[in-house]
Amino acid sequence: MSESNSTLFYAGITLASGLITDFLINRLNKKEIVEDFKPIRSLTLRKRSFVNSKQAPVPEALLNSENPLLDEIKFLNSATCDIERVNHLSLGLDDEFPNIKSPLLGEGNLRSVFGGGGFLPDDAFIYCGSYVINTAVFGPGKRIDQTKKWLRAGPRKSLFFDPKTVKAAIVTCGGLCPGLNVVIRELYMSLHYNYGVQDIYGIKYGYKGFYTYDWIKFDANYVKNIHNLGGTILGSSRGGFDLNKIVEAIVNHGINQVFCLGGDGTHGGVLELFKELRKRKLKISIVGIPKTIDNDIAIIDESFGFETAVEEAINAIKSAYVEANCAEYGVGLVRLMGRNAGFIAMSACNASRDAHVCLIPEFKFELYGDRGLLEYCYQRLKKKGTLVLVIAEGAGDAMLDYKVNVVETDASGNKKSQDVGVIVKDELTKYCKNKGMGITLKHIDPTYMIRTVPANPHDKIMCTQLAQNAVHGAMAGFSGFTVGHVNNRLAYIPIEELLSGKYSNRVVADSREWQRLLASTGQPSFLNNEEQMIQQKQQQQI
Ligand SMILES: Nc1ncnc2c1ncn2[C@@H]1O[C@H](COP(=O)(O)OP(=O)(O)O)[C@@H](O)[C@H]1O
Numbered sequence: 001m002s003e004s005n006s007t008l009f010y011a012g013i014t015l016a017s018g019l020i021t022d023f024l025i026n027r028l029n030k031k032e033i034v035e036d037f038k039p040i041r042s043l044t045l046r047k048r049s050f051v052n053s054k055q056a057p058v059p060e061a062l063l064n065s066e067n068p069l070l071d072e073i074k075f076l077n078s079a080t081c082d083i084e085r086v087n088h089l090s091l092g093l094d095d096e097f098p099n100i101k102s103p104l105l106g107e108g109n110l111r112s113v114f115g116g117g118g119f120l121p122d123d124a125f126i127y128c129g130s131y132v133i134n135t136a137v138f139g140p141g142k143r144i145d146q147t148k149k150w151l152r153a154g155p156r157k158s159l160f161f162d163p164k165t166v167k168a169a170i171v172t173c174g175g176l177c178p179g180l181n182v183v184i185r186e187l188y189m190s191l192h193y194n195y196g197v198q199d200i201y202g203i204k205y206g207y208k209g210f211y212t213y214d215w216i217k218f219d220a221n222y223v224k225n226i227h228n229l230g231g232t233i234l235g236s237s238r239g240g241f242d243l244n245k246i247v248e249a250i251v252n253h254g255i256n257q258v259f260c261l262g263g264d265g266t267h268g269g270v271l272e273l274f275k276e277l278r279k280r281k282l283k284i285s286i287v288g289i290p291k292t293i294d295n296d297i298a299i300i301d302e303s304f305g306f307e308t309a310v311e312e313a314i315n316a317i318k319s320a321y322v323e324a325n326c327a328e329y330g331v332g333l334v335r336l337m338g339r340n341a342g343f344i345a346m347s348a349c350n351a352s353r354d355a356h357v358c359l360i361p362e363f364k365f366e367l368y369g370d371r372g373l374l375e376y377c378y379q380r381l382k383k384k385g386t387l388v389l390v391i392a393e394g395a396g397d398a399m400l401d402y403k404v405n406v407v408e409t410d411a412s413g414n415k416k417s418q419d420v421g422v423i424v425k426d427e428l429t430k431y432c433k434n435k436g437m438g439i440t441l442k443h444i445d446p447t448y449m450i451r452t453v454p455a456n457p458h459d460k461i462m463c464t465q466l467a468q469n470a471v472h473g474a475m476a477g478f479s480g481f482t483v484g485h486v487n488n489r490l491a492y493i494p495i496e497e498l499l500s501g502k503y504s505n506r507v508v509a510d511s512r513e514w515q516r517l518l519a520s521t522g523q524p525s526f527l528n529n530e531e532q533m534i535q536q537k538q539q540q541q542i
């Protein structure tokens, strides 16, 4: 494209309305790539907000270069529709923009099993101006041009990094989660076999491993069988984030791509590292891969390991039901993880159909009083003889009339509270006894069992998609981003945006999933004065 044509092209895109932009871009894309479909769609409704961000301009010297990746970056910089830009290593650095042909580019299936030669057809690559929309549902008052758009994840035809010069490091942080080993394996396989990267290292026991332990040099034999193992072969930890020591270790090892698997805390670390690396003008791409069984990471549809955890949680609920059903006034009480969000508990209840009450951190409730939890349980036992309660760990904080103590704070600063399962068990037993009812209560706590199993097929597929796309993004030179599904399509999300505080992911009262749970359990609010609570909430929102 000549310079004047190119200027007109970008000006046209910039000025066109969102709808016209979408139309043009869809035409440019020619064909939809179906590779990033998830096997099952999460129906969770999320609250999302809309923001715009600015980036460093493309250096003058690069404006005339012929390079599809550079075109994409210029497009992202000039587009006025609400595309959330991901930082690129070329921006803010004055060097020439490299134009390295992706080794994935090829003639269909011509690649030999021994490597060499590309294997992706031309239209499998992400084209300039390809994005994922934030909202899937449109109706009166909601226009497609007003919804936020995220950069589409996927392979780029030209790369920022020459694979021969890439040295990558992989680290796993925070709590365990099914699928960590699948992501590690696929990061290695994609870097090594698809792009030809030779130097790939594993960091032991989370962030502190960068500067505390010897690094593991991976080879294919080391990782090829790990996908069927629970946990992480690298080990994980909380705490130990020391910015300077980590940057020093990365630089000393000559690393230029870092992949960090973890939740919000880990992404907080990625953001700090990203800012520091940018400040030092280092060409090191740092990428987050969202991990948590709690499924409470904002913006993305779902985090890997969550479905596996729900599947395992159902086994505990099943056992609780059998125990409850086989005793006079039998109660099965299952405590599940979920420090801040009740997605595991809600989904496990919806899937098992055996739970009668589900308590999660998002909704306040009372234990005592005519409309409190204990009276409801007592009445249900009197009438039906059986009760299954599912309680998320953080629900203790939602009890209005019982003070739950914070017993400790973990090394990452997350609070650890008194066990809500034990509190409800003791209080319910006492309450029923005072009313002359002797209950048989079995308390099942499968919290660590549900997160240590290997990933199920759904999560394994998701882990593979995330890892491959994290690698594509890093090889293209993007940095400071995380990768995840938005509306069932893979997107690159700037971590600055993810952690900006404008987004959250919690169960919301009007979501279809929560309404479905209420419809199937019939549980009330457990509030003695619900009306008053609603009014208070409304006032807080004004
Ligand atoms: N705001 C932050 N900035 C830098 N590092 C952080 C931050 N919050 C947590 N971390 C580090 O991230 C790692 C994982 O955090 P943690 O909260 O335990 O798990 P998760 O990543 O699953 O939320 C820990 O090593 C912790 O020290």
Ligand SMILES: O=P(O)(O)OC[C@H]1O[C@](O)(COP(=O)(O)O)[C@@H](O)[C@@H]1O
Pocket: 174, 175, 176, 263, 264, 291, 292, 293, 294, 337, 338, 339, 340, 393, 410
């Ligand atoms: O005992 P640990 O390792 O602190 O893990 C418990 C925590 O794990 C979680 O399920 C997930 O936490 P992370 O996302 O930080 O890994 C929390 O809900 C729970 O409090």
